[in-house]
Amino acid sequence: MKNSGNTIILTGGGSGIGRLIARRLHDAGNTVIIASRNMDALAETAEGYANIHTLELDQTDPVSIDAFAKRIADDFPQANMLINNAGIMRMEGSLAAKRDLADAEESVTNNLLGPIRLTNALIDQLVAQPNAALINVTSGLAFVPLVLAPTYSAIKAGIHNYTVSLRAVLKDRVEVIEIAPPALRTTLTPGQENNERFMDPELFVDQVMDLLQRDPTPAEVLVEEVDYMRRTEKEDRLEETVAGINPFLANF
Numbered sequence: 001m002k003n004s005g006n007t008i009i010l011t012g013g014g015s016g017i018g019r020l021i022a023r024r025l026h027d028a029g030n031t032v033i034i035a036s037r038n039m040d041a042l043a044e045t046a047e048g049y050a051n052i053h054t055l056e057l058d059q060t061d062p063v064s065i066d067a068f069a070k071r072i073a074d075d076f077p078q079a080n081m082l083i084n085n086a087g088i089m090r091m092e093g094s095l096a097a098k099r100d101l102a103d104a105e106e107s108v109t110n111n112l113l114g115p116i117r118l119t120n121a122l123i124d125q126l127v128a129q130p131n132a133a134l135i136n137v138t139s140g141l142a143f144v145p146l147v148l149a150p151t152y153s154a155i156k157a158g159i160h161n162y163t164v165s166l167r168a169v170l171k172d173r174v175e176v177i178e179i180a181p182p183a184l185r186t187t188l189t190p191g192q193e194n195n196e197r198f199m200d201p202e203l204f205v206d207q208v209m210d211l212l213q214r215d216p217t218p219a220e221v222l223v224e225e226v227d228y229m230r231r232t233e234k235e236d237r238l239e240e241t242v243a244g245i246n247p248f249l250a251n252f
């Protein structure tokens with residue numbers, strides 16, 4: 001992908017890796033539009049960064065997505081990249097007994113329908129731009145599920161698969177890239193920020209920026225910490241790896 005001079009829309013820029021990536025892309029010479037629900041958090045990301053702009057977006061709401069796409073068309077008609085980074089992660093309880101599906105349904109609306117709807121709302125604009133790129137953030141859990149978050153894992157697998165379709169259809173028109181992070185010390189779930197077994201998000205974003213700036217940019221941006229998960233099917237060890245990352249399975 002082109003490294004500077006882009007106008008990049010990035011969802012979920014008010015926290016976590018979204019905030020870090022937005023600032024790094026800005027410092028590389030790009031204009032970045034960050035979008036999410038919490039405008040104060042977005043403003044904090046943008047403070048002191050002249051070319052980071054903030055726009056409100058709730059990707060669970062089709063009306064909000066349409067209004068957002070219109071603002072982009074009016075105010076940033078040159079926008080040539082979309083990074084679908086926003087999302088939530090909910091722990092869901094055991095699949096072995098009937099349960100309330102509110103968290104599962106909210107995850108589908110937010111993490112699956114959200115990026116599908118937003119990409120759809122912006123695709124005509126992207127296709128019309130030179131040097132267009134679309135980046136979807138999935139997860140190592142797309143390849144090996146965490147059984148405590150089965151819907152989240154299934155959605156990430158779905159977005160991985162959807163990204164393959166996008167890449168095939170948009171070949172030579174929009175560069176389609178997947179970033180599949182390993183577990184990171186962000187506030188995605190309660191307590192995760194302090195989990196020493198998880199990767200430092202700053203270190204992760206350093207490596208992501210390095211991979212994004214390669215020519216050609218890899219279709220899948222994978223750091224070493226997620227390689228083991230990504231290679232699971234290829235190495236024919238799914239059952240063993242599911243057991244390995246879900247050590248509590250026997251009592252669940």
Ligand SMILES: NC(=O)c1ccc[n+]([C@@H]2O[C@H](COP(=O)([O-])OP(=O)(O)OC[C@H]3O[C@@H](n4cnc5c(N)ncnc54)[C@H](OP(=O)(O)O)[C@@H]3O)[C@@H](O)[C@H]2O)c1
Nearest residue numbers: 012015016017036037038058059086087139183184186188
């Ligand atoms: N952290 C990890 O271990 C890990 C691992 C693999 C993949 N990932 C993925 O990385 C991405 C970023 O996560 P993170 O770790 O940086 O967590 P985070 O700090 O919680 O960031 C998630 C961002 O998404 C935004 N968001 C959530 N729902 C939204 C909605 N309906 N509309 C617009 N924005 C929304 C949030 O902003 P508002 O609440 O203000 O809207 C927030 O800024 C996610 O897709 C996540 O699944 C994370």
